[in-house]
Amino acid sequence: MSHNFELPNSFKKWTWGLIVAGLLAVLYGFIVMHPFSHPTTGHGHGDDSTRFWASLLQNSIYFLLVVNASMFFICITTLALGGWQTAMRRVPEAISSVVPIMGAVTFVILLAIVLGGRTDIYQWLEPSLYNKASPNFDKILNGKHGFLNPTFFLVWSGISIVLWAWLGGKMRSLSLKSDEAPMTLPEAKTWMDTNFTVASFYVVVFGLTVASTLPWFWLMSIDAHWYSTMYSWYTFASTFVSGMSLIAIFVIYLKNRGELEYVTEEHLHDLGKFMFAFSVFWAYLWFDQYMLIWYSNQPEETRYFIDRIGTAEKSGAYHGIFFFNLVVNFLAPLLLLMKKGSKRNWTMVTFVAVLIIFGHWIDFFQMIMPGTMRENAQLLPFEFGVPCLFIGLILWGVGNYFTKHSLVAKNHPFLKESMIHYT
Amino acid sequence: MSGIKKFVVGSFADEEILFPAVKNVRKAGYKIHDVYTPFPVHGLDHAMGLRETSIHTAGFIYGVTGTTTALTFISWVFTKDWPLNIGGKPHFALPAWIPITFELTVLFAAVGMVLTFCYLCQLSPFIKKHHFSPRATDDRFVMVIECTDKTNEGELQTFLQNAGAENVNVQVAETGWWIGRYDKEQVLYSQELGY
Numbered sequence: 001m002s003h004n005f006e007l008p009n010s011f012k013k014w015t016w017g018l019i020v021a022g023l024l025a026v027l028y029g030f031i032v033m034h035p036f037s038h039p040t041t042g043h044g045h046g047d048d049s050t051r052f053w054a055s056l057l058q059n060s061i062y063f064l065l066v067v068n069a070s071m072f073f074i075c076i077t078t079l080a081l082g083g084w085q086t087a088m089r090r091v092p093e094a095i096s097s098v099v100p101i102m103g104a105v106t107f108v109i110l111l112a113i114v115l116g117g118r119t120d121i122y123q124w125l126e127p128s129l130y131n132k133a134s135p136n137f138d139k140i141l142n143g144k145h146g147f148l149n150p151t152f153f154l155v156w157s158g159i160s161i162v163l164w165a166w167l168g169g170k171m172r173s174l175s176l177k178s179d180e181a182p183m184t185l186p187e188a189k190t191w192m193d194t195n196f197t198v199a200s201f202y203v204v205v206f207g208l209t210v211a212s213t214l215p216w217f218w219l220m221s222i223d224a225h226w227y228s229t230m231y232s233w234y235t236f237a238s239t240f241v242s243g244m245s246l247i248a249i250f251v252i253y254l255k256n257r258g259e260l261e262y263v264t265e266e267h268l269h270d271l272g273k274f275m276f277a278f279s280v281f282w283a284y285l286w287f288d289q290y291m292l293i294w295y296s297n298q299p300e301e302t303r304y305f306i307d308r309i310g311t312a313e314k315s316g317a318y319h320g321i322f323f324f325n326l327v328v329n330f331l332a333p334l335l336l337l338m339k340k341g342s343k344r345n346w347t348m349v350t351f352v353a354v355l356i357i358f359g360h361w362i363d364f365f366q367m368i369m370p371g372t373m374r375e376n377a378q379l380l381p382f383e384f385g386v387p388c389l390f391i392g393l394i395l396w397g398v399g400n401y402f403t404k405h406s407l408v409a410k411n412h413p414f415l416k417e418s419m420i421h422y423t
Numbered sequence: 424m425s426g427i428k429k430f431v432v433g434s435f436a437d438e439e440i441l442f443p444a445v446k447n448v449r450k451a452g453y454k455i456h457d458v459y460t461p462f463p464v465h466g467l468d469h470a471m472g473l474r475e476t477s478i479h480t481a482g483f484i485y486g487v488t489g490t491t492t493a494l495t496f497i498s499w500v501f502t503k504d505w506p507l508n509i510g511g512k513p514h515f516a517l518p519a520w521i522p523i524t525f526e527l528t529v530l531f532a533a534v535g536m537v538l539t540f541c542y543l544c545q546l547s548p549f550i551k552k553h554h555f556s557p558r559a560t561d562d563r564f565v566m567v568i569e570c571t572d573k574t575n576e577g578e579l580q581t582f583l584q585n586a587g588a589e590n591v592n593v594q595v596a597e598t599g600w601w602i603g604r605y606d607k608e609q610v611l612y613s614q615e616l617g618y
Contacts, residue, residue: 291518297510340479422465 005259005402015395022389025382029055039120050120053113054372055386057121060106061218062242062364063390064099064161065210065235066357069243071096071168072206075199078171083417084270087262089409091250093175094401095243096168098394103161105393110157110218114150121372124148124224140225148224153217160209167202174198178411188413211236219364222371226304230289235367237285241278241329242360244271245353250398252350259407262419265344269423272343275356276333282360283330307370317375321366328359361387427597429570430456431579432555433588434563438464440587441564445470447586448568453579456569459559478543482536489531493524553596563589 029035029052039047070092077085085092112118119126128136130145141148174195183191215235220227228234248271254260293301310316333352342348369377409415435441441458445467448455455471497520501507506514541547559565566588570576580591 287518287521291521294518338483340475 004404005254005257005407007399007403008257011395011399015392015399018388018392018395020392021385022387022392025385026056026389028385029382036116038118047120050118050372051378051382053109053118053121054368054377055383056109057113057218058364058368059361059387059390060102060109062239062361063387063394064102064106065239066242066246067095067098067102067394068164068168068210069240070247071099071164071171071202072210072240073243073247074171075202075206078195078199079203083414084267084421086409086412086414086418087421088247088251088260088267089175089412090401090405090407091254091260092247093172094398094405095246095250095394097172097401098397099161099168100165101393101397102390103165105390107158107161111154114154122221122224124221125150144224148217148221153221156213157217160205160214163205164202164209167198167205170198171195171202175409175412176405178409179406182411183413192413210239219367222368223304223307226301228289228293228301228304230285230292234282234285234289237278237282238329238360238363241275241282242357244274244278245356246394247271248275248349248353249357252346254402254407255346262408262415264421266421266423267418268346268349269340269343270421272337272349272352275349275352276337276343279330279333279337279356283326283334286326286330307374308366316370317377318366318370321362325359325363325366328355329363332359427595429576430555430594430596431568431570431574431576431583432592432594433566433568433583433586434556434558434590435566435587436563436589438467438564441566442467442470444566444583444586444588448566448582451582453574453582454569454571456567459555459565459567461559461561461563464564476543478536478539481539482532485535486528486532488535489528490524492531493527494520497523553594555594555596556590 033048033052035049035052037049039050073085074089074092074096076082113121114125117125123129124141124144126136128134129138129141131137174191178191210232212232215232216227219235220231248268251260251263251268251271255263290305293305306316308316308318308322310319316322332355336348336352337343365377365379365383433444435444438460441460441464445455445458449472458467458471460467498515501516502514509516509519512519545552555567556563556565566583568579568583570579570593576593580593583591
């Protein structure tokens with residue numbers, strides 16, 4: 001129960017293999033794509049340097065939000081006084097311990113893009129758009145300038161990442177502190193209260209960042225003229241369902257290694273329910289974002305969808321990916337996880353979890369590429385190599401956490417509730 | 424399966440006594456007709472050896488029926504029967520129909536499952552069911568055991584009392600008004616592995 005997990009060699013091999021593969025891909029991009037040159041053809045026509053930054057942006061934001069979803073999961077279950085997840089609580093904790101590193105990497109990439117004045121990624125970086133005398137003057141973007149400017153963008157991104165890392169770290173250290181000695185009832189109550197307070201702060205910060213402003217800044221501002229009130233929820237649903245899938249994968253991995261002795265099919269069933277429910281929620285937002293614009297006759301807002309699906313006359317470059325998205329992220333989880341038996345089947349949950357993580361990675365691809373690369377986006381080894389670096393980073397951080405700390409929060413007041421959990 | 428039968432009824436004060444009692448009664452080879460509880464007791468179905476319910480499958484079929492009904496009906500109305508020009512949108516305007524399709528899927532699944540549930544539990548308006556113990560709706564867990572021609576009632580009553588029942592009696596009641604209650608099939612204790 002209290003012994004530390006010994007990382008198997010295969011885990012280490014995969015970790016370093018993926019990191020090296022990812023680094024090679026980034027290095028290749030660094031040498032071949034001239035990331036610090038600027039495209040001569042103007043905003044987003046598929047220059048190689050655009051491709052480099054767009055791919056880094058896609059992967060860093062996606063994987064940062066996915067690992068951050070783990071801490072959100074811990075905080076909402078804490079606030080709901082949930083007990084069932086206690087037996088596997090160290091897994092989301094371990095995943096969320098990657099947030100500081102991933103956040104730093106993302107912030108460096110954002111700094112490079114914004115300070116490098118990469119108008120091919122964020123067209124609102126162009127100063128002449130806000131100059132009334134210039135022919136480039138853009139009334140709409142000028143109206144958004146109070147919000148969409150480099151200073152606010154960078155400061156708010158930095159504050160958000162630091163707050164996630166700090167509050168998340170606080171939650172983790174509280175959890176680890178409970179391992180030292182069994183708590184008496186009053187101690188346990190105070191401990192739960194502290195958890196509750198930190199989790200409340202985290203959830204408020206999460207609501208102000210992931211569930212609202214940051215997707216506007218990081219992703220929606222790529223198509224700066226367009227806006228959707230569904231966008232942040234869409235991003236949140238996308239990353240939360242991937243985060244739950246990632247937790248499920250690690251839980252199943254540890255279970256296969258003979259660890260997490262209190263985790264049973266009942267816990268897997270609940271994880272499966274989360275994956276199922278949030279896939280449906282994602283599909284609801286996927287449809288609504290389109291529906292609201294389509295139904296209310298707003299031609300000026302159709303730009304986003306014309307870039308992706310195309311028009312009746314000419315189908316867009318992302319037509320296939322756009323609908324492929326619906327199949328892997330909605331239809332597949334819906335039909336595969338619908339039965340109780342499949343939510344309790346370790347192989348099936350693993351399969352669907354991998355599918356969901358890949359599906360939402362592709363979803364982020366089609367959120368970022370049309371605005372930056374136009375119809376010249378590519379899915380070549382480079383695009384598949386960059387995520388290896390981030391997955392490797394996750395494996396490295398999670399492996400570290402697993403070896404350093406007990407896999408079961410053995411003095412958690414709700415552990416008993418989790419052990420006898422029955423759905 | 425329906426008809427007038429004799430039952431031995433035992434009332435238990437607590438679910439912690441009920442669970443081992445259910446186990447022992449099944450182990451002794453008696454046939455549990457049903458257990459009536461004031462609230463849903465988790466794991467009782469498993470302890471009683473009831474097979475997994477098929478109501479999910481029924482719900483899925485009802486849902487798919489709702490989806491097809493909605494899509495075929497709306498598309499027939501708006502493309503064949505009464506095409507209207509709404510905001511210049513195409514007659515076959517799939518996005519506009521999705522909410523209705525969703526609603527009808529839910530409606531069909533929900534209503535269908537409620538009716539199926541009533542059928543499986545043999546509930547219906549105007550049908551009076553026999554109450555083995557009115558306190559099953561308040562604070563008692565009531566186990567009802569069906570007597571066959573081989574059952575020794577006196578022995579069974581003592582058995583239930585030893586198992587922790589507070590109140591034991593014999594009742595004759597009519598059960599079932601519909602044929603084919605497949606949800607009540609019970610696995611014999613000896614057939615169940617790993618218990």
